[in-house]
Amino acid sequence: MDDPIIVGIRNLNVTAGKNPILKDINISIPRNKITVIMGPSGCGKTTLLKCMNRLTDLYPELKVTGEVMIDNKNVLEAHEDIYKIRQQMGLLSQRPYPLPMTIYNNIAYAIRLRGVHNRREIHRLVVHYLQQANLWDEIRTRLKEPASRLSIGQQQRLCLARGLAVNPEIILADEPTSALDPISSQAIEQTFLKLKNNYTIILVTHILRQARRIADHVVFMYMGDVIEQGSVREVFENPKMEKTKLYLGGTFN
């Protein structure tokens, strides 16, 4: 692989009590590409994502060892700088969870957290990120409304805009379209394709067609192991491992 690497994961192990969730994971994620992590439910995709921005801290029962290098910094060893590191990554979760604020403040909150306090600058950025997430035209007159009044698809794009508002390099998306209708899903996918020039996108999904549509790089996981990784053509058209062939053939899910 010739692309520059932005996330390098080495010997990552996660256990919950005695149960291994991730086993000796080694992954390289190329910069400014869409990397899709796919695999059946319960294979550890979400946990892997949470290791990257250290949301694993929230679950004291998880033990994480190994290395998650982002820009040559081991995320797992970060202390005080963890807040800065988390801002390098925008998170988009399975279902939208807008903050209990107005639409405007959902974005402004993220902007303030990165240290911008000039009101005019905040306003300019709010508009900018809402446009980037393809939401501005729909809600420009509703900025003062509670975010919870938006439709689910709009909320998810709001969450994407909020994720972009911390000015990240990476977007972590955990099955971001699984709760959405086809049109909203498509809007999110289109936005991703547009965003990949400026961001690295790591997308967890179990929708094979989605992976095929938008992925540049694919990681296939099964039961806490990485089975195969490579470019989308390698993995989809010429899978090397038996498990990958079976999964792509729809034998298990």
Next chain:
Amino acid sequence: MYILNRQQRHFVNSSWMIISLLLVTLLPFFLFFGLYLKSTYLLHDYSVFDLIFSKTWKPASGQFGFYPFIVGSIWVTLLAMLFTAPVCLLTAIYVTQYTRKIVLRIMHPAIDILAGIPSVVYGLWGILVIVPFISKYLGPLFGIKTMGYSILAAAFVLSIMIIPFILNILIEIFRSIPMELKEAALSLGATQWQTIKQVILKKALPGIIAAFGFGLARAFGETMAVLMVVGNVVKLPGNIFDPGYTLPALIANNYGEMLSIPRYDSALMFAAFLLLAVSLFFNLIMHFFIVKYNKY
């Protein structure tokens, strides 16, 4: 074999449910109306305004001023809430946001024990511990001579009594906030404290108000423990070390002993009516705030 067919059984069952529903919904209105009817005898001779704002309570000479009781009740209740509310809120935040689940599992039985103690036992505890503590230490500390039987003692005992009710609701509310909301705030680079203050508390606000309102209503109606330590002196309390009297205590202390005095019985019914009215008033205010903050 059934006597009725399926449709008929459906009809019978749903009728029962509707009747139960009606019973539950109408009961408060009957109660309200009944108390009103019982107190009309008093209301016939005095204006409501006079009854509520007059300070003299001399049933034998026909003077029924409820002001001292109303003020006493409100002081005791609000003071108790002032002690309890911050403690409960901080405890609930701590056990749900900072500790491992095991702590909560140990704490729950402890809270439930607190809820299960009869109020007369709380009253005894107040007489044996709180009252002497106030008269011996707390009063002199502020340069005040007090018997210990006081508004403060009642508020103290009450504040402990209502902890389990408020705390249990608060814990449930904080637990019901989805983990993903926390993750969202943290992923934006917020610290844990920022997340709690700016996101979780905001999300929980309607629930917090409801919990406090529930505690307030309980405190306002609490009878036994309060009447044991509040002093039962019909006087407007000047400060919190003064003894006082509350509406529930008035009813409990005197009902059954007032047969020879005209209108006394009706006056106590009016006290009960007031009690209900004030509780309802608290409820309405609470409801207003819940609706106001529930939009997120």
